[in-house]
Amino acid sequence: xxxxxxxxxxxxxxxxxxxxxxxxxxxxxxxxxxxxxxxxxxxxxxxxxxxxxxxxxxxxxxxxxxxxxxxxxxxxxxxxxxxxxxxxxxxxxxxxxxx
Amino acid sequence: xxxxxxxxxxxxxxxxxxxxxxxxxxxxxxxxxxxxxxxxxxxxxxxxxxxxxxxxxxxxxxxxxxxxxxxxxxxxxxxxxxxxxxxxxxxxxxxxxxx
Numbered sequence: 001x002x003x004x005x006x007x008x009x010x011x012x013x014x015x016x017x018x019x020x021x022x023x024x025x026x027x028x029x030x031x032x033x034x035x036x037x038x039x040x041x042x043x044x045x046x047x048x049x050x051x052x053x054x055x056x057x058x059x060x061x062x063x064x065x066x067x068x069x070x071x072x073x074x075x076x077x078x079x080x081x082x083x084x085x086x087x088x089x090x091x092x093x094x095x096x097x098x099x
Numbered sequence: 100x101x102x103x104x105x106x107x108x109x110x111x112x113x114x115x116x117x118x119x120x121x122x123x124x125x126x127x128x129x130x131x132x133x134x135x136x137x138x139x140x141x142x143x144x145x146x147x148x149x150x151x152x153x154x155x156x157x158x159x160x161x162x163x164x165x166x167x168x169x170x171x172x173x174x175x176x177x178x179x180x181x182x183x184x185x186x187x188x189x190x191x192x193x194x195x196x197x198x
Contacts, residue, residue, distance in 0.1 A: 023193060026193075026194040027194070040192075040194040042192075043189070051104075089143075091142055091150065093140055093141075094121065094122060095121070095122050096125075099140075
């Protein structure tokens with residue numbers, strides 16, 4: 001499993017639009033066979049900060065996700081909402097072993 | 100649901116011991132009725148960095164976790180392994196709605 005956390009900060013006016021675009025993207029992403037999880041979470045004390053928690057069954061699945069129409073639509077719709085460039089961190093699982 | 104990400108950096112010699120202590124803690128923590136998830140993940144490009152991804156059904160469940168014997172054992176055993184103080188960030192879920 002490959003786990004990717006995407007760290008996002010949006011402009012204050014972009015919170016609702018980011019949320020909607022990311023919901024639409026997540027609903028399609030979880031249908032991809034290589035996606036085990038695609039969570040979207042919002043920081044309690046700063047609603048302009050979000051994390052995408054993407055769990056892929058293989059490294060190829062992460063590349064396949066970036067080739068989908070829903071990813072492209074999300075990427076383009078959220079581009080003007082970013083307060084700073086997105087960053088991401090890759091992890092491997094320790095527990096649960098099945099993650 | 101209350102989501103807590105705990106950010107950990109351990110000393111290089113502490114990686115294996117932290118991993119084992121956190122596995123033991125996670126295996127017990129997922130048995131708590133208020134715990135929906137208790138993932139432990141390790142950063143790909145820096146194995147001294149870990150995240151605990153704790154998903155609680157209620158805020159009370161987070162407090163209940165800190166009152167358990169397995170939490171106390173974990174806290175004490177990892178204390179000498181920390182390279183810097185732990186920090187945590189709280190989130191609410193956007194997707195999936197059932198998280």
